[in-house]
Amino acid sequence: MSDTKTKKKRKEKPPIEEPLLAPGHRACSGCGESLGAKLVMDAAGPNTYATCCTGCLEVFSTPYPESAWKMPWIHSLFENSSAVAAGIEAALIAQGRDKDVNIIAMGGDGGTADIGIGCLSGMLERGHNILYVCFDNEAYMNTGVQRSGLTPFDARTSTSPPGKRSWGNKTTKKNLPGIAGAHGIPYVATATVGYPNDLINKVKKALKIQGPKYMQVHVPCPLGWIHPTDQTIEIAKLAVLTGLIPIYEMEYGEVTRVRKIGKNRRPVEDYLKPQGRFRHLFAKGAEAEEELEKIRQIAEDNIKKFGLA
């Protein structure tokens, strides 16, 4: 077959657009959150307004006089990116500037699940046409890896250290997607930087839906989770394949689609062992079998609940 013919037929590649979150910012090597934010904005494209909670994302992207954001972007406080986004939407409507624009509110797990949950709930309840994206790296990384409501069971953080009387974080992850879904909003999705195409597709899908949307994106943090910086994607995939981080979509409070793991299922140890935050579970003479069993049970419950098998 002649090459020239096929070459002629092949569509020209569209020019690479400048990413809305430009490179050159100050995120750590291997940062899952910066990758997540880049993918979200790539998917959203131009004509997007963004608000951001206080946290790593805000700090590494906007140290004055630098900004990595090639879009209208505002950071106000730790807990109000959802409410600030609501105000932006209201002002755009009032000024007739709301046609064909996206509004994305962003926060980390602490800014979303803990201190910002009141504002988030208000935003979801009032029906604003806003996509809220929680970048879940499972602790307060910007302040030095303290425990949040989304820190997983038995994880070591600087405020949930394992010790003679502790195996680390005593609680399981707050079910924030479920809480968001319980508002009866049109779309909730979990995603992960481990599966970027899925993440991008979900952002695109969400932005086509009128009304409030909530996405929770699992983003490994090499610094806080204590894993090599080139393992971010691998760790993120293992979180899914072990059943510890279920990937699914909800519409009006009902689960509508899940990412099956089926035969690719891996034991939870494969996810836990490479991470320093779970090292105490595997230390010599740790006698952590009971704890590991509890973590296996969390994975088992997820697999059953969401039908991941």
Place this chain on the structure above:
Amino acid sequence: MKEFIEGSMAVARGVAVCRPHVVSAYPITPQTHIVEHLSEMVADGDLDSQFINVESEFGAASVVLGAAAAGGRSYSATTSQGLLLMGEVLFNIAGLRLPISITVANRAVSAPINIWNDHSDAMVFRDAGWIMLFAEDNQEVHDMQIQAYKIGENPEIMLPVLVNMDGFILTHAYETVETISQKEADDFLPPFKPEYYLDVNKPITMGVLGDPNYYLETRYSLQEAIDESRDVVKQVAREFKEKFGRWYGDLIDTYRTEDADTVFVAMGSLVGTIKDTVDELRDKGEKVGLLKIRCYRPWPGEEVVESLKNIDNVIVLEKAVSLGASGMMADEIKASLFDTPHRPKISNFFIGLGGRDIPKESLIKVYNQVKEKPQYNQFVDLKPELLEYPS
């Protein structure tokens, strides 16, 4: 048009003619009537604003912050605990230089919980970078709304404004108010056109991290802007008088001080009671007058000094205490006078806290005490029987 309306309605009418793009608030007594009136206007199609009901005052302040950042004129109202809950956002709004206007129906703070008037709520925010105006009556608070936007949105200023009115005493009082028509308002207040705002066509980053190399200068600029706003407050008061014929003073106002040896100093509705008291004392031959502080932030130091230059005794009446220190306004008056050749005796009193009634008799009693000797940090009308421990 002259109308016999509630104070809260006077505020709502004053706000509505400013055509706010976004109004957001959370219910709290005695503020609520203001936003109830505004929500009715929106529901009836008389006011073309986005009215956002929120889950807290923290949310309300954040919503109006976002709206202003997107170039919208925005408004909220609150009081007491609600104002305190807004606190973190209030500082942020000033730092972001967003000229939002918030009406405070001044009320005591908890504990014990008390829904009645004093100034303990607003005074907490004297260092927040907000311009703070205090209204004497419902006509003034109606007129202050449009002045607030005109002051705050001045391109040289770009600062938020707290418009203070005494809870219940003004919010729930019916008075005849000359209301501003839409046409008059449009002539007086131009549309809000900030130089910088969030726009996809001209993207900017707002709310950056200011490290030690940069933060200091942001505070300097904030101080410079609020200092410069003194002239703008004065200018807007003059322009308002020219257009509407009404005058309440600018930064300050004085009443019968020309030949006075003693003056009361106060803010808010208490000013009205003092004017009556001054008249009564004048009838008895006392040389007494009044200095009304209309703009507490920026502090009108020069005007205070000028108005007190021939006064022997100053009686500062405050509806808030800086616990562990003194009266905030009294201290600032003293500080303003320190480097001047004439230093009158400054007596200071705490009065009307938690809504305790302030009759003329109490003011006359205070006046007589000061005539005898200066008084410091005195609580007016204490009930000694309530201070005794039960045996």
